[in-house]
Amino acid sequence: MRPFLKIGWGLLGSMGLIAAPVRADTVVVSTSGFTFVPADVTINVGDSVDWIGLEGGFHTVAEVDDDTSVTYNGGFHSTPIFADSFTHMFNTPGLYYYICEPHGDFGMRGTVMVNAAPQTTALPRAAW
Numbered sequence: 001m002r003p004f005l006k007i008g009w010g011l012l013g014s015m016g017l018i019a020a021p022v023r024a025d026t027v028v029v030s031t032s033g034f035t036f037v038p039a040d041v042t043i044n045v046g047d048s049v050d051w052i053g054l055e056g057g058f059h060t061v062a063e064v065d066d067d068t069s070v071t072y073n074g075g076f077h078s079t080p081i082f083a084d085s086f087t088h089m090f091n092t093p094g095l096y097y098y099i100c101e102p103h104g105d106f107g108m109r110g111t112v113m114v115n116a117a118p119q120t121t122a123l124p125r126a127a128w
Ligand SMILES: [Cu+2]
Pocket: 034, 058, 059, 060, 100, 101, 102, 103, 108
């Protein structure tokens, strides 16, 4: 690439006109006793949460409506029920609450905060 072009692209990038590619991440949540660790995570749209340590279904992951509910609401749910781990990709921003069904009454619950995708700026047409 010619030096002028390198400077040109670098200038556009430094002006915030070129957005870096957004990479999907996976956050791992494990279990310790009757708690999820960490219980509350924050991710971006398109990221996944991988729950591990479900001990063959001894613990489960089931979405509920709020931080007091212990009733599965039809959202994400660990499958198969006897799994050791469960991964779910979040494609809609929002705050999600979940419980471990056998231990929800013991306070085994957590949240996933899903932030909207960062704004990207369209590359303007070249003026030269
Ligand atoms: Cu549990």
